[in-house]
Amino acid sequence: MIEYPQYKKPFYALSKQNSQKVGFSFIRLITLVTILPILGIIAYIVFKGAGSITWEFLTAMPSDGMRAGGILPAIVGTFYLMIGTAIFSIPLGIAAGIYLSEYAADNRWTRLIRIAIVSLAGVPSVVYGLFGLGLFVLFFKFGISILSASLTLSIMTLPVIISTTEESLRSVPYRFRVVGVSLGGTQWQTIRRVILPQALPGIVTGIILGLERAVGETAPILFTGATFFLPHLPGSPMDATMALPYHIYVISTQVPGMPSGIQYGTVLVLLAFVLGMNLIASLIRSRARARRQW
């Protein structure tokens, strides 16, 4: 008779129920360690920065080498950059998303486009800065300007808008297209009047999330549009501008003797800007989900 080696349970082995208990607690602990720092950081910034948020802080020009006064030019600059980025990236991104979802055949060219989008999404932000410097600032001679910075940020934002547009269009059921065409609509009329309206909430969410990222970025605007200090508000798209993220970098590393109230206040304003956009995006998404009939 063959003798099979017998599996002996080591003395430290737990029963499978107990090992599940230990395992689950471990995973819960990991999740806490992941989530708590971020909540802690937000709470800390709100706690330290809320005291400096006054009407004057939001609407006055900086004074005394930025150590006093407000941060109006940085707020306005960030707003301009967001609008500039939106102008260039939204039409192009939506069109490209429509192409991939509605027109593109599954061929080599389409696959190449997808590879290009994945690659664009992965290009480091500082490399976008170099590219913007080479193409917009120097080659097109737009100079260090809102225009150059917005164009650079637009290309960075494009992959987000394209992918979310394509995804939301694809989630509209195929029968909507069949009905649109069978009622005598052309392909474009069907897309324009039936598919796009259905996919709109998803597209808008994607646009807001893309712009949110652009607004918070510093590296792409470092050498394309941001300036250390501006005594007046930018008057045209060809002017350089201050911007909240770059301003935070400047006042936390470049200006000695910076009062911490202004530092935390500025960080809080940027954080509110970004998280506010995030909140709007999630509201749109959850409302659309509740209303959707398919």
Add this chain to the structure above:
Amino acid sequence: MKRSERFIANSIKIAGSSSILFILLIFFFLVKEGLPALGEVSFKNLFSLRWYPIEELFGILPLISGSLVVTLTSILIALPLGVGTAIYIGEIAPKKIKEILKPTVEIMAGIPSVVLGFIGIQALSPFLRTFLNLPTGLTALSGAILLALIAIPSIVSIAEDALYAVPNSYRDASYALGATQWQTIWGVVMPSARSGLMTAVMLGIGRSLGETMAVMMVTGNAATSFAGLKSIIMPVRTMTATIASEMGEVASSSVHYHVLFFIGIILFIFSLIINISSSSLQGKTKQEKGQVVS
């Protein structure tokens, strides 16, 4: 087809291919401004261990090793936290907790890196300095911790998708064999989601490698050569931080300027390799899953 309709269709097709144009433009301008560096700086100088541009010493090896040290350390922190959180959200958490956790991770993804850099300077570095008793808190470790916070959200969301893609019949089969939920997660779900989890890791590495502001603000920016494990608690200088901090001060078309663009080429190629290979990995998973179903 009507004339206007054909015009719209054609514009959409052109927009659809714009991503290819942009990725080529980025590559072209990096090469145009960066390749002259190879002619102006001797090979021996470029791949030496000293980065000291004022004396025309352009050794990029310490910058590459700096980037690698910070990136790998950050992934060692972010990987267990990110995958653990994804397991909790995807497999264990009750629905209510899940609905709180998912938006929190999204908020985490939205926090601008310059804000994390600011917190790094204000809170993390002083803490690490006293806690580990170091001469300075501005070290690779501080950068790696911030980078982990930046990489975690993308790791969580991709890993969660990968877990979600595992068919429920796998889990049911495992339960039917008497396995606990914990055994099922370890023994069945995780191995099936393997290539998706790999994708998460690779994209996390990509994000860390390309991140600029947070790293520049807290790693001390000293181009030290690699010193084994000790490098982790020493100041380092990454490729991204070098470009961001020095590009503003160089004259365009100088040797230094060309070398900074050359570093940009290296970063671009790294990111391209990481992103294209991880997306093809993702494509492969989809094919495998398709075969299981059919």
